[in-house]
Amino acid sequence: MIEIIVSLFILLGALFMLLGSVAIIRLPDTYTRVNAATKASTLGVIGTMVAVFLYFLFAKDILSGKILLTIIFVFMTAPISGLMIARSAFHNGVPFWDKNKHNDLKVHLEKKQKVNQNS
Amino acid sequence: MALQILLNIGLALVWMLLNDSFTLVDFMIGYLIGVGLLYVLRRFLEFDYYFTRVIAIFKLIYIFIKEMILANLKLAKIVISPKMDINPGIIAYETKLETDWQKTLLASLIGLTPGTLVTAFSDDETIMYVHHVDIEDKQEAIDSIRNNFEKTILEVTDNV
Incomplete structure (x- = not known):
């Protein structure tokens, strides 16, 4: 019984990691790809780590805190790396996809520049 | 609030000493018992139940x-x-x-x-x-x- 649950979680994690890698190829520009690259890990890592945790808990009778810490560490670092990649891409002028509709950040920066020039 | 958490961890440590086994599972059980105790005694605590x-x-x-x-x-x-x-x-x-x-x-x-x-x-x-x-x-x-x-x-x- 426990094997079935563990393998379900492993498969789920692997599936989301696969979808993440497909997303890196298919999405159109850097900013959308950062999403795929940093966040394919979230559900993928949760799935795999929960499976490992359950396996050790029920099959080996070990409650392993290390595995839960892995989830927390991935969760702490993923958003920061995503923010830094997207931010540096924006400030280096990496182009957006041509179907991009809203760009409030660009509007904001242009407004700020105008204020700086006037003063 | 910080004092209550400290009290709770202390209760968990006491539970571990009473059981003479120092594992994560015992700590968690002790912690849960501490939560229950604090809940029962919340009227006598001067601060909010955290x-x-x-x-x-x-x-x-x-x-x-x-x-x-x-x-x-x-x-x-x-x-x-x-x-x-x-x-x-x-x-x-x-x-x-x-x-x-x-x-x-x-x-x-x-x-x-x-x-x-x-x-x-x-x-x-x-x-x-x-x-x-x-x-x-x-x-x-x-x-x-x-x-x-x-x-x-x-x-x-x-x-x-």
Whole structure:
């Protein structure tokens, strides 16, 4: 019984990691790809780590805190790396996809520049 | 609140000593018993029972996991569908949160949800520039963050 649950979680994690890698190829520009690259890990890592945790808990009778810490560490670092990649891409002028509709950040920066020039 | 948590950990340690076994499982059992004791004795404690806040934290985790699974499925649908029919873009999101700690938590939660990503902060740190992979309606995208994450974060960290 426990094997079935563990393998379900492993498969789920692997599936989301696969979808993440497909997303890196298919999405159109850097900013959308950062999403795929940093966040394919979230559900993928949760799935795999929960499976490992359950396996050790029920099959080996070990409650392993290390595995839960892995989830927390991935969760702490993923958003920061995503923010830094997207931010540096924006400030280096990496182009957006041509179907991009809203760009409030660009509007904001242009407004700020105008204020700086006037003063 | 800090004193109560310390008391709770102390009770867990006493439980471990009484059982003469020092494992994580025993610590957790002791901690849960301590929570129960504090709940029974909450009338005699001069401060608020801190566990109401812990319940709020669990609510935040539940909302986050729910949102993450929904967003993951949405993104998976976009990736698999043969035509790339999406409208990516950056939306300004004005936050009502005040302390740095709350803003960091909100930005991390937005960053962990697939499909959304904080790209930059404004200089006074009241506006976040959130990149969305697919925007159907601008106001709807803003409201979904406001009603889910921001409301619960306020509940967790209110009056600290």
